[in-house]
Amino acid sequence: MKASAIKFFSPEENVAVTKKPKEQPKPTGYISATGKLVLPPKTLEELGIEPLSTRFRIGTQQGKRTLKNLYLIPSADTEGTFGLTKSGRGYSIPLDIILKKGGVDFEQAKYTFDITLFNYEEGVVGYELELSSSDSKPKPEYTGKPRGRRPKAAVSE
Numbered sequence: 001m002k003a004s005a006i007k008f009f010s011p012e013e014n015v016a017v018t019k020k021p022k023e024q025p026k027p028t029g030y031i032s033a034t035g036k037l038v039l040p041p042k043t044l045e046e047l048g049i050e051p052l053s054t055r056f057r058i059g060t061q062q063g064k065r066t067l068k069n070l071y072l073i074p075s076a077d078t079e080g081t082f083g084l085t086k087s088g089r090g091y092s093i094p095l096d097i098i099l100k101k102g103g104v105d106f107e108q109a110k111y112t113f114d115i116t117l118f119n120y121e122e123g124v125v126g127y128e129l130e131l132s133s134s135d136s137k138p139k140p141e142y143t144g145k146p147r148g149r150r151p152k153a154a155v156s157e
Contacts, residue, residue, distance in 0.1 A: 026114040026115060026116060027042075027043040027046045027047055027114070027115045028040075028043060028112060028113065028114055028115065029043055029090075029112070029113055029115065029129070030110065030111060030112045030113070031099065031104065031106045031110075031111040031112075031113070031131070032092065032106070033106060033107060034094075034096060034106075035094065035095060035096025035097075035099050035100070035106050036087065036092035036093060036094050036095065036096070037070075037092060037093045037095055037113075037129070038087065038088075038090050038091075038092045039051075039084070039090055039091050039092065039093075040089070040090040041089060041090055041091075043090075043115065044090075044091060047115065047117075047127065049074075049084075051084045051086075051091040052084070054074055054083075054084065055074070055075055055076075055077070055078060055081040055082065055083045056072040056073060056074060056075065056081060056082050056083075056084075056093070057072075057073045057075045057077075057080065057081050057082075058070060058071065058072055058073075058082055058093070058095070058098075059071045059073070060102065065103065066102060066103035066104075067099065067102030067103060067104050067131060068130070068131055069128055069129065069130055069131065070113070070128075070129040070131065071120075071126055071127070071128055071129070072126060072127040072129065073120050073124065073126045073127075074124065074125075074126070082095075104131065109133045109134070110133070110134045111131055111132070111133050111134075112131075112132055112134060113129040113130055113131050113132065114129070114130050114132070115127050115128065115129055115130075116128045116130070
């Protein structure tokens, strides 16, 4: 056997591959039929939010016509901020007029949101709420002019 025909293994190739641990699901909430952002107690606990004392500045990206993301920034001020109110088992923030102006039709469709953390300023952690509708309609089938070469006609005998 020639020396160039032998493939040698390294000790690194003999190490078992470990699976990555599953990512924990993101904290979630939903928009009620009356236009309130509802945060369940479990979500508040995961995020470390004290519901009775925390107030938020709420905003969205500038220049966007429809709301796809909302940003909650904790603030110590009481002026220009929204507070959490107890509703049922969870806590909510009434935003019905803002949501309607932003094109969110919460009366007709059920909206949920996933919450991700981001650094707003030094020492301030904000919450990004990514809205998604469960009643979103699938994209309609393409009905335009077909492109490309035409298929060859079947040869009949």
